[in-house]
Amino acid sequence: MSFLSKIFNKGPKPVIAKSREGNLATLTAQKAGPASPGVVKKPDTFYVTASVELGNTTTKCIVMATNLNTSESYLLNKTVKMTRDIRQPKPGEKVFGKTVWGIELSKEAVTELVKDTVLESLRKCNVDKDKDLDFVVRSTGVTAGFATAEEAGQLIIALADGCLEADIPPRKMSPAMSISQLPERLQKHSLLENIMFDGAVVSVVPPEGKETVANEMEGELVTAGIKLGAKWTDVDYRNPCVSLDFGSTLAGRIVNNHEPYANTIGNFLGLAGVVSDSLAKGSGLIDKKNGAALDLYSDKAMKKANHKKAQVNALEAHKLINIRKVPMDVERFGTVPLNPEAAEKAGTTLIGCDVGFNGDKLDELMELGAQFYDSDGLPTLLSTLDYVSTNIVTRLLDVAFEEDVIVPGSSLGITGRAGITGRKPQLILESVQDKFENVVFVEDGLALGSAIMARCMNSMGTPKVPIGGKQGGRCILKDRMKMNGGKFA
Template sequence: MRPDVYYIVASVELGNTTTKCILTATNLNTSRTYLLDETVKMTRDIRPPKEGEEVFGKTVWGVELTKESVSELVRDTIHESLRRAKVDIEKDLDFVVRSTGVTAGFGSPEEVGKLIIALADGCLAAGIPPRKMAPALSIENIPKRLRDFSYLDRVIFDGAVASVIPPTGREVVANEMEGELVTAGIKVGSKWTTVDYRNPCVSLDFGTTLAGRIVNSDEPYARTIGNFCGLAGAISDAIIRGTEMVDCRGGAALDLYKKSVLKGANWKKARKHAEMIHDEIIDIRKVPVNRKRFGTVPVDTEAAYSAGTTLIGCDAGKNGDKLQKLTEVGHDIYQEDGIHTLFATLDHVSALIVKRLIDEAFDEGVIEEGSVLGVTGRAGITGTKPKLILENVGDRFKDCIFVSDALALGAAVMARCMNSMGTPHTPLGGRQNGPCILGMRRKLQSKKEDKWIE
């Protein structure tokens, strides 16, 4: 047995509701990932723009962002996380992966580009060297202690993460990277369970916005044949603002959530409230061909459908125009039945969103038989949501798994894939119950062609 070596990765995430730096350490012998630190800031607390700064975009809730303000928030969050975990940038930290879900509220690729630059600037301002944010070009560029675990001299990084390739050359939903990372993250999270969450699989990320993928069982690289997009936690946040106990613009359900909040809830009433909300406000369907946005999230339906990728979205009205109506409904429920039943309503609302998304996907025929469902995100795994989700869709899948912070776990996988650090004896990629795909990848990449992935 080789001695255990740990690969330490920082996942820097700028979200609509929270901004995080999550440090993980992956045992390269077992492929198990451990949480070192999770530092969370509320994105709404980002400083307002200073005179002369250009506002290049806003969050879903209208919080204005500048390159400088984003960079400062990211820098401070990274510093706090590293300090708390006692991780040294030069000696301990191996890689940094940046991601954002805020792109959902943006209007153009240029705005998204400015945000990506601001994230990178924040990492550089925190003292992260550029080499720790880009894949190694050869095995010699990898630290000596990690070289025994890298297969970079046999296979190169060709864009596939945990054996799944994106839908097309063009991004079909603005938060495509989130879907990619959470799918990989749920795979690594499953290593702590008896569930084999490999292909075919379905992932759902219930952050403020909805992300996720439907993946088939092709080998060596599975294809993304479905994408989820639209609103998720934003629906719960809009309802909770009706209590007037949270900020009317940036307030979130997690501001009030605690384990005891469901004690004394009237679950029958909560179910009825949730059904009414779904009947009157929440729109879940295959995204129509002519739509440029669904649930505020920019989508490219032409690219998706020409590539054979189905887009399934969740909205409140049209592009969130009924979010205010949700706040009014939340106010009425709170006044009549109290905070406990209101939170129980949120659990039912989320569970019914999952049910309708999955029903739509099955109706479209894009979920393969034997698929495993993975759920992550605050609006999908807190309270009694896992129990209610299992009651609604558990019988439609071979297995279901709920994973906390799958985005950060996926960042650790992305970092390893970029540097060809696999664990062939306990693979993340390939089919359920199948072997590692290293041999198939080598065979594919040995072809003298310009590209291996069609």
Template sequence: MALKPRIAESPQVRLIDLKSKPFFIVASVEVGNTTTKCILTATNMDTGRTHIINKIVRMTRDVRPPKSGEVIFGRTLTGVELTRESVAELVKGTLTESLEKASLDIKTDLNFVVRSTGVVAGFDSPEEVGEFIKALADGCLLAGVPPKNMTPPMSISNISKKLQKYSKLEKVIFDGAVAGVVPPIGSTGVEIVANEMEGELATAGIKEAAKLTDVDFRNPCISIDFGTTLDGRITSPDLPYAKTIGNFCGYAGAIPDAIIRGSKIVDARVGTALEVFEKQKPPSFLTLKLKAKAIEEYEKRIHELIIIEKVPADRKRYGSVPVRPDAAEEIGVTLIGCDVGENGSNMGKLSAIGLEICKSHGLPIVYAVIDEVMARVVCRLIEVAKKEGLIFEDTTIGITGRAGITGNKPKLILSCLENMNLAPKIDERVVFVDDGLARGAAVMARCMNSLGIPQQPLGGRHGGKCILAQRMKMQEK
């Protein structure tokens, strides 16, 4: 029987329902290396179902240049310079456009805003990401978001009246766990990887989206987010909270971006695969059959340049992402990285191969090679996790991000995982999710406000019940 990818897709929601029914409306604002997004989500507190209202996407490279006197505190992977002021303006414009498009009022209709960033390549340490988060907050405030809508409430009276009856704030407080998983923080409070928050949100978002499928994506699980940079988590089966026992870091979407830049179809410095393949149809079955040998050979050549491994203890940066392997080892977390050479030193070779493919076979075969390459990246990441003893008998796998769910990648990934003999009926244990990070922002906002839905639990183990009672008992102690 053919493998069937489980792809989570949200139904639409009407404006009249958003205004009249108990919807918890959250804006996820993310400034990434390639795109800056504001994604509005609405969770119906009666059903636990989250709907995506709209998505505003801008290219981060279009951020205005630094003005005289502004401090450049970071750069994207393609070298675009960022200041606190320029990021704030970009965020303000994106958030404002999103609310206006949805015909919602930023002060009265929006319940919460969660900010995150995937721009970590230009930072020297994980701690410096905090400065970027402040810039995101500045942009939200400039757009008119009340400060109380960006921090956990002190009491139930700080929650919107129509949502107060759904909050469990008087029973449990927000203690840092999101969707039943505690974050990996070293004994000194140091983050072990710069884009840890992205991994946290992606994990939570996949858990929420999986509710739209027949996959029970609770703990233990593996989440992999293939934005421009790689992030994600591996969780344990512990109760009431799972531990983070693995983290992913390095390059993801940056790999197909480098390949497509060699084709000269996009800007050689800041162009992305996203620009090309949004308009390009996947290659036909006949084309794939006729060119199968060439596709396989190019895929092998590219993977000879890609390193996927447990991050060595002496690395301070892996795939351009600041990391702390020493702090990770101290708390029992395994960092798994994806690099192209050392911190992208072989990206130029990927571009050269991209040019060769395009000249010899055309754009459809570039598309096919990228699909094969990224599917193999997934399997190599899982192979390392398995070797490190991080996969349990009932571990499920969730994948999100443009470089992991587009084109023919879901089918190729399932086929590859099936060959690894991880579990029977592997397609029943893998879910593909669009906008996992934004969905995770909605989940984090709900956790901060203790807006749990016991009938639709996100925490706990596969097939298990809600962990509310266990959390109450633990917090009483």
């Protein structure tokens, strides 16, 4: 930091990729004109996807349109509902899981919530599910309330049923097997004749063998989403990279620099936003069962915070927070089901964040939040939440470096409510800038990941503006075709 920066207390400025809003009718109505004298610009084609996500705190349907010439994505609509408002299971309905806060879920209740959320989102942005919508991807952050990693897959099925109830055709939820199965306007943008989808998403393959952790898909999507979101910035967030998703629970990946496909050599899991939620509940200003830190946040209040006291409070809170490499003798860490033996066989290091043992000290964290609120007030409590999240990031990365799983030159990407709100981007950047040259914060990483996964599943890359591959490198299409024996390889 320069001398003048120190005087004026100005640290490095975080790079934040915010969702750019758009209207499908306006975007598609823009006619391509000459880019320069004698040069005609290619007409823009937009790929419209819906990301349906059931999280511990919120349930969302996010509709996005991606320009297939530039890989730039536009937010058409984001419909958000509080998961705590899902109806209770009716008599005779089987409860197959629950959120991290104990909200019970039945297949029928999830199906209804998803159906209503999807239809509302499409209606608000005037996207016709038959004519305009190209693909729907389902995902969930609710992995803690299941007995095994396999059982968490039942929730994905319930999400699919909700989409079907909303009259989304099954063909829009599974990859095309040939170009002829795609709408005519998209066929020229697909490379299905050259290479089929082989499981790699933006040039990263998941761990081999059995599922290692219940939130594996979430980690895959957020990593891909941060790559797509970074296209709005100057940050080259390609392999090697590290991703962290701070939703209610923690997800993310550590990716190496192998070519053409990189490997997942580390997974993050456990508790994240739940930590801040517990401290916030201690204030008594939000519901102690279903409240979230989001309910409490205020920019105005933050201006009155005592940040030095907040740092001290955060260190006190971290005495209850357990961050480490996941041991081999557990089936859960931070309430998330996992398989340490499968992870070891796959060469994947699991790094977790817990409060006590599987969240058994969350109540103590809530009591600590009450003490902070009573002694320091709301503004300093809110600042404490920022420092708590920052310290979680720092400790997670410290473990990863100690385990020697982060490749030199890796870029760092962060998404999720407990990682990008308030002063967190600034504080996190200050704490990691000596370890990472490239750091980017991305809104709606999971939804962006769904948008790019849909494209990967239908081989709709942008070779001139590659999202996959290595930092500073070219498109890896030719290498992929050679490896897989594709047409023209």
